[in-house]
Amino acid sequence: MKSVFRKLKSRKKDDADRSGSASVISNASGKQPVPQPDAQQNSASSQKGGSNTLSVTSTKPIDQIGNILALPASSVAEDPREIIHINPPSICPICYNFDPYHAPPDGDAANTPWACSEYKIPQDTPIARIDVEKSEQLLEAAKAGCLYCVMVTSSLGAVQPGWENEKSFVHIFLAAGLPVIVRLQFGGTSTVTMTREQMLGMGVELPEGQTMNFVITVSDPEKPPIEVEIYRPIVPDDQITVADIAMSPLVQHVGFADEIPPHAGSQECFDFIKDKVGTCVKTHTCTKDGVLPMLPDRVLWVEANNSSRIQLLEPQSIRAPFMAVSYCWGPPEPNAFLTDAKTLEAKKAGIRFNDLPPLFQDIVSTARVLGIEYVWIDRLCIIQGDENDFGKTAPKMGDIYGNATLTIATASAVTENDRILVPRGEKWFAYDLKVNVNGLGALTLRFRRRAYSLGKESSGGEYGKISSRAWIWQERLLATRTVFFTDGALKFECRCHSFWEGFDRGLVGHSWSSQLDSMTHIKWTGLVEEYMGRDITRPSDRLPAMDAVMKRIERATGWTPFWGLWANALVESLSWQSKESSQSSKHECRMNPGHYAPTWSWASVDGPISYVSARPFSVMEENDPMQWDLECRSLNEASGLIRFAGHIILLELHCTVEPNILYDENPTGQDKYSYRYEVKGPTDLKGFPMKADVAVKPWSGTLNGEQVSTVIRVPYGETPPTQPWSSHCLCLLVGKRKMRSLVLFLGRSLRESGAWERIGMVDGISPAVFSLSQRQLIDVV
Structure with a gap:
């Protein structure tokens, strides 16, 4: 009988209106009682024109229904769903009744659906993601009588009491046959749509008629997201009742899950x-x-x-x-x-x-x-x-x-x-979530905090x-x-x-x-x-x-490995950047105490980096692919010197140094000064920002008998400049799209005669800047 019960996981529901009544009550089954919001339903209320009530029909006299529902499922010859037929409520516009066939589908040509990224599941599995931009919408739907929204609010209330009194937003992740996953985030979110014309102004060309959506999220860093999964417990065959099967259409898309032992040494x-x-x-x-x-x-x-x-x-x-x-x-x-x-x-x-x-x-x-x-x-x-x-x-x-x-x-x-x-700690306990159908009994689900973060x-x-x-x-x-x-x-x-x-x-x-x-x-x-x-x-x-x-x-x-990169894809491998800091004034990467790798390798710095500028980007890549322009002519494995042939222009770089207003509040987590690096010339690049790998500074002196003014990385242990400065550097074209190019900023090397060292990388300079430059040989160490 359990195989019949679990087969309901993939059954598709129809769109018919429903009538009747239901209630949801969440009771703790752990050691301590769990506080719950009021979960009683108002069977007479409605949402946006749809009925949130359900209808019940039976082939048996009404006075026999209670006794029949309590019977073991194996004791009745008929399918319990034929004896007592329950039509669930109409689709709620907030939670979609946990139905992935009706909820907004997740994933597109550019993004893999969440469940496919997480699990190995059939390709035709319906997968949805519901973004509730304001938790008030969910709370209002629960108050209006949606039993599924009440399941969500009750579960969140158990693991995070008082959450409903704070500004937050909710994501609900659905996939046929999988537990329902609810993510609560504190803060706010909104979606901004950019037209093709607006994206052209940012140097990105989209195909005709396409737009791009940006989700702007402001999260509370002091309150990490909370994730809860709602699931159906796996019930032994001899414990399945008629009620379990008869009421299963209410939760037919909610998946089953095993229980987790309370002790890691069990x-x-x-x-x-x-x-x-x-x-x-x-x-x-x-x-x-x-x-x-x-x-x-x-x-x-x-x-x-x-x-x-x-x-x-x-x-x-x-x-x-x-x-x-x-x-x-x-x-x-x-x-x-x-x-x-x-x-x-x-x-x-x-x-x-x-x-x-x-x-x-x-x-x-x-x-x-x-x-x-x-x-x-x-x-x-x-x-x-x-x-x-x-x-x-x-x-x-x-x-x-x-x-x-x-x-x-x-x-x-x-x-x-x-x-x-x-x-295992109390925060990982699982609790009962009872779906009470008036006059019929209860169908028990379970919920628990997820042991691992979705999407990670x-x-x-x-x-x-x-x-x-x-x-x-x-x-x-x-x-x-x-x-x-x-x-x-x-x-x-x-x-x-x-x-x-x-x-x-x-x-x-x-x-x-x-x-x-x-x-x-x-x-x-x-x-x-x-x-x-x-x-x-x-x-x-x-x-x-x-x-x-x-x-x-x-x-x-x-x-062939080459100082943490691969010689067979060396040009693409150069395209790393110091990861963007949440504080624009902070240098996210730091210099190493010793010379452990050439400057063109990410191993030359210590801290988080990103390859996002070099990574193919969905439909934009098809319409505007990256063309790698830099040519590698020779490699010196011992010293790490690379001889390139590429387009080069000479630039003057200017650094603005200002006191960091956040330093007084948090001196251990902030730089004392904020630094902004911008191109000072030529005219068509004036004011263009440069992303430095680490803190950089000007250097003037004599190299091999030549008077030099250049930009170098600030050596380990040395304090960055506290005054504004300007100096010269090279800009080397690495790769280009129609309106944007990926370039390396280089300063003269104090270590290797005649060579240059990397100081930063930028994505966004117009390729037209290099139209008059000639391909030249340059050594980078």
Whole structure:
């Protein structure tokens, strides 16, 4: 009978008017009572001419209906929907009754529908997104009697009491057969439509008759979005009643979901891991069939033949399943538990369980429950302080994480002193949401706060501090299978798919780490953006921390790595920019303390970057594609010097320096001065803004006997100028569209004789500026 019940997920509803009455009441099933707004319906009210009431017809006498509804569904021969037929209310113009067939469809030629980005689902699945620009609209519809709007307001009221008293807006995400996802954001939103003529004024040419919509959102930075999912619980066959099936048309498009165990160390969680790993090993091609992995050069044996049962081994050509760990080290501590030259022999003799930090204790316990005898933890398996040992191990990271049977990513832990096998917090509890049909009974749905943010999975997800570390970016990409211990749920990911606790059976998500199996240059630029947005303790590790990833891509594609870029797509790879700061006065990227990469490489700076200017942009790309103009004539792998042939013009750059009015309020998060860089000449470029990679300054002096006035990056540790200045630089054409071009700004190099260094990149200069320039050779370092 459960298969009949769940088949309702994809059934399409008609547009007929309905009559009758219904009510929604949300009751807590967790430890504490949950405050709820008044959820009673007014069955006589209406919305914009449509009836929000429903009709009920029955083939049985009315005095028998109550008894029939309480019967087990398996005890009746007829389809319960034939015994008691319920027509849902007419479509609400705010929530569309959670019906993706009637709600505004999501996605177009330029944008993938939200559910397709999130999950692997059939292409013909109806997918919708409802944008409620003012929450008052939702509240008014609920007050008028829409039971679906009441479901939304009741759920939000349970997880965020008092939300209705603050300025906010709501998005509702629908897809047939999936839970309903509700996102509450504090602030305001509005949509602005730009005509083709208006876009031409911005240097962008749209096809005839097309417009472009811009959604302007002002969010409260102190209050992050809240996401709730409403779902149907999976009911055992022997517990399904006639009422469950008879009233299911009211929620036929709301998907089912599993419950999430309340403790991350429960047997259900370990069964989840075993099931997902076992399925991957048996049915996927993530690893070579039947070949056990080679153990790393140094590994923990957690079933050792000694009194402590743990010791550090240095195996020689031994094959066995092993587990790797991806975690945050936390701040360095003088008594940190690690392996160094002094403690190596002692750890090879044996390690007491109680001497391990709490996080490592939980890792060992997890390995033992899963039946895995060997564990690789970098802090214990690499001799700390020994650069030779690190130098030998770092190039093998791809094999270590790639060969591990399983990698545990400790997303819920911030340091080694935190545990991962812990109870889940009350914020992650699920609660009942009862749909009460007057005189008939109740249909129970469930709701809970989502354990992961919608729309973030395609860019690596947001799982706490572990998502902020650069080394962990590499470990995840290299790992064959990973289980993330997050605050709210476990997530399994292999190179074929991903799966969260709480997914409906059979519903899987995409694999972020599988990008390495089908790499393109566009995908690579996205990965670099994610990587540069992460923190790293030593800026000198930026390139080493992605070396194993680049080597794996090199083996698969034949591309040639070149200082963090690819030689086969070098011109496109140059087109990064320092990411726009939320504060225009702040330099988002910083200089590194040493010269770790040529200035044309993103690895020459520290901070978030963006490749958005070089990325194909939907219909605009078809009508106005980027034409790469710069030619690469030679590369010097050792020094990073590139000889280009390109169109060049000489410009005078002017910097305006003003006191930053925000500095007094927040001196730790702001630059003391605000800087605005603009072209001073020629006339047709006067006042054009330049986006600097980092803070820059003028320099005057003698280079190789020549008096030079140029612009350079402000060296590490040096304070940027506090007075306005002007100086000369070059503008090098990289690529162009019909009315816009992508250009590099260059200053003379103080390091390499006769060469130039990058100081910034700009998108938007008219290509006509270069019409009189001749192609010249120029060296950039």
